Amino acid sequence: MSDLWRRCLERLEGELSAEDLHTWLMPLQAREDANGLQLFAPNSYTLDTVRGRYLGQIEAMLLQLAGKPCPVRLEVGSSTARPAAPAKTAAAPRVATTPTAPAFNHNLDPHYTFETFVEGKSNQLGKAAAMQVATNPGRAYNPLLLYGGTGLGKTHLMHAAGNLMRERNPDCKVLYLRSEQFVGSMIEALRAKSMDQFKLRFRSVDALLIDDIQFFAGKDTTQEEFFHTFNALFESKQQIILTCDRYPKEVDKLEPRLKSRLGWGLSVAIEPPDFETRAAILLAKAHDKGVAVDEHVAMLLAKRIRSNVRDLEGALNTLAARANFYGKPITTDFAEETLRDLLATHAQAVTIANIQKITAEYFNVRLQDLLSKRRVRSLARPRQIAMTLSKELTEHSLPEIGEAFGGRDHTTVMHACKTIRKFIETDARMRQDWEQLIRTLTG
Ligand SMILES: Nc1ncnc2c1ncn2[C@@H]1O[C@H](COP(=O)(O)OP(=O)(O)OP(=O)(O)O)[C@@H](O)[C@H]1O
Numbered sequence: 001m002s003d004l005w006r007r008c009l010e011r012l013e014g015e016l017s018a019e020d021l022h023t024w025l026m027p028l029q030a031r032e033d034a035n036g037l038q039l040f041a042p043n044s045y046t047l048d049t050v051r052g053r054y055l056g057q058i059e060a061m062l063l064q065l066a067g068k069p070c071p072v073r074l075e076v077g078s079s080t081a082r083p084a085a086p087a088k089t090a091a092a093p094r095v096a097t098t099p100t101a102p103a104f105n106h107n108l109d110p111h112y113t114f115e116t117f118v119e120g121k122s123n124q125l126g127k128a129a130a131m132q133v134a135t136n137p138g139r140a141y142n143p144l145l146l147y148g149g150t151g152l153g154k155t156h157l158m159h160a161a162g163n164l165m166r167e168r169n170p171d172c173k174v175l176y177l178r179s180e181q182f183v184g185s186m187i188e189a190l191r192a193k194s195m196d197q198f199k200l201r202f203r204s205v206d207a208l209l210i211d212d213i214q215f216f217a218g219k220d221t222t223q224e225e226f227f228h229t230f231n232a233l234f235e236s237k238q239q240i241i242l243t244c245d246r247y248p249k250e251v252d253k254l255e256p257r258l259k260s261r262l263g264w265g266l267s268v269a270i271e272p273p274d275f276e277t278r279a280a281i282l283l284a285k286a287h288d289k290g291v292a293v294d295e296h297v298a299m300l301l302a303k304r305i306r307s308n309v310r311d312l313e314g315a316l317n318t319l320a321a322r323a324n325f326y327g328k329p330i331t332t333d334f335a336e337e338t339l340r341d342l343l344a345t346h347a348q349a350v351t352i353a354n355i356q357k358i359t360a361e362y363f364n365v366r367l368q369d370l371l372s373k374r375r376v377r378s379l380a381r382p383r384q385i386a387m388t389l390s391k392e393l394t395e396h397s398l399p400e401i402g403e404a405f406g407g408r409d410h411t412t413v414m415h416a417c418k419t420i421r422k423f424i425e426t427d428a429r430m431r432q433d434w435e436q437l438i439r440t441l442t443g
Helices: 003-012 018-025 044-068 124-135 154-168 180-190 195-203 222-236 258-262 276-288 295-304 309-326 332-338 341-350 352-362 377-394 398-404 410-426 427-442
Strands: 028-031 036-041 073-074 142-147 174-178 207-211 239-244 266-269
Touching: 003 018, 003 028, 003 036, 003 044, 003 180, 003 195, 018 044, 036 044, 044 180, 044 309, 124 142, 124 239, 124 266, 124 276, 154 207, 154 239, 174 180, 180 195, 180 207, 180 239, 180 410, 195 222, 207 222, 222 258, 258 427, 276 295, 276 309, 276 410, 295 309, 295 341, 309 332, 309 341, 332 341, 352 377, 352 398, 352 427, 377 398, 377 410, 377 427, 398 410, 410 427
Parallel strands: 036 073, 142 239, 142 266, 174 207, 207 239
Antiparallel strands: 028 036
C-alpha cells in the first residue's frame, strides 16, 4: 500500500465513522506516482461514492500530509493490474532521443457524458447549451456558466461537454479543474517561482473547464490571475466553461469586473429535478452500475429524497453495497429498512411550516399575513410561491396544503401551482426567487 495513502487512512480514522471507513475507503487500493495519487475502487458505485462524499476530505488530508496539493485520480480497477512504470520505460532505447512531451492530462471523467445524463425540465436548457458549446467551442456561448445547488449535475454536464469536444476532435486540449485545484496550482507556482509555466499551462488549452468558482470568493490574487487567464482565452476564442453554486452576481467577495465578464456569455440555472426525472436518473444509474433496482424502489427513493441527485445516488450506492454484502435483492422493504435513518432525515428536512416561514422571511412579509385571506399582490404572489413549493417539495396533497394556508380550497392551490410554474418559465426575476428559495429549503 502507498505510504501516503496509509497515513491518510490513519488520519481519516479520526474523522469518519468506522462503518464508512470500512465500507468505502478500506477497499481502495492506492498507487503514488509523479502526478499524485491514483486510487482504484473495486466497482463503480464505490468509486462514485468516494468521489461524491470523500474526495474533498481525502485531498485536504493529503495536502496536510504532503505539504502540497496532491491530485487524486479515481478509477475502477486494481493497483496491481498495471505495472507502476510503463513497459516502454524498461525497454528504453540506448540511443539518445528527443524526450516526448508528457501526455496531456485532461482530468475528464469518461463516465460523465451526455448519454449518461438524464434530461428533464430542470436541466434541459443546461444540457442543450453544453452540447452547443461542445460542438462549436469558443463560438456558441463563451463563457458558458452553469449554476445551481449542489449535486444537480453541473459537473457532469461540464465533463460531458469536454468529453464530446474530445470525441469530435481528439487533438482538442480540454482542461478540467476544480477551482481548489486552480488555486493550489497557483500557490505552488508562486512558491516555485514558475508563474510563467502556470500561465502557459492555462492559456494554451482549447477549452478551460473550472468547477465551483464560488471558491474564488475572497481570494484576491487568484481572482486577479483568473481574470487575466479569462481575458486571454476569451480574446482568442478558446472556450471557457464554469460552474458556480449560485448566480455569480450573488457571490460575495467576487470582484465586480470578474462578475461582469462571467455574464458575457450564457448563464444557465440547473434546478433540482422533478419526481419523474429523479426516478429516471435513479433507474439509469442503477442500470449503469449493474444494480437490479425495479421501478417501485426507484419511485420510493425519488419520492423521499428530493434534495439533489448526489444524495439519491448515495442512497443507491448504499443499497447496492448492503444488498451485495447480505446477498439480498433490493426490494422496497429492503430499501426502507436499510435507509431508514436517511429517509427519516429527508422527511424532516422540508415541511409546509418551514416553507411558509422561509418564504415569508424571503419576501419580507409577516407569517400571519402570508396565511391570511388578504389578496394584495405583495402577499398573494409569495403565498402562491409557498403553496407551489409545498406541492413540489413535500408529499402533502392539495387539500392538505390548502388547509395549511388558512383553510383554502384545493383548486386555489392547483391554480397557484399553474401560475407560478408559468411565471418561472417566463419571468427571470421570478425564476431567481424560486431557485433561491429551493436552495435555502433543500440546503
Ligand atoms: N440529470 C442527471 N442525469 C444523470 N446523472 C446525474 C444527473 N444530475 C446529476 N447526476 C449525477 O449526480 C451526481 C452529482 O452531480 P454533479 O457532481 O455533476 O453535481 P454538481 O451540480 O456539480 O454539484 P456540486 O456543485 O456539489 O459540485 C453525479 O454522479 C452525476 O452523474
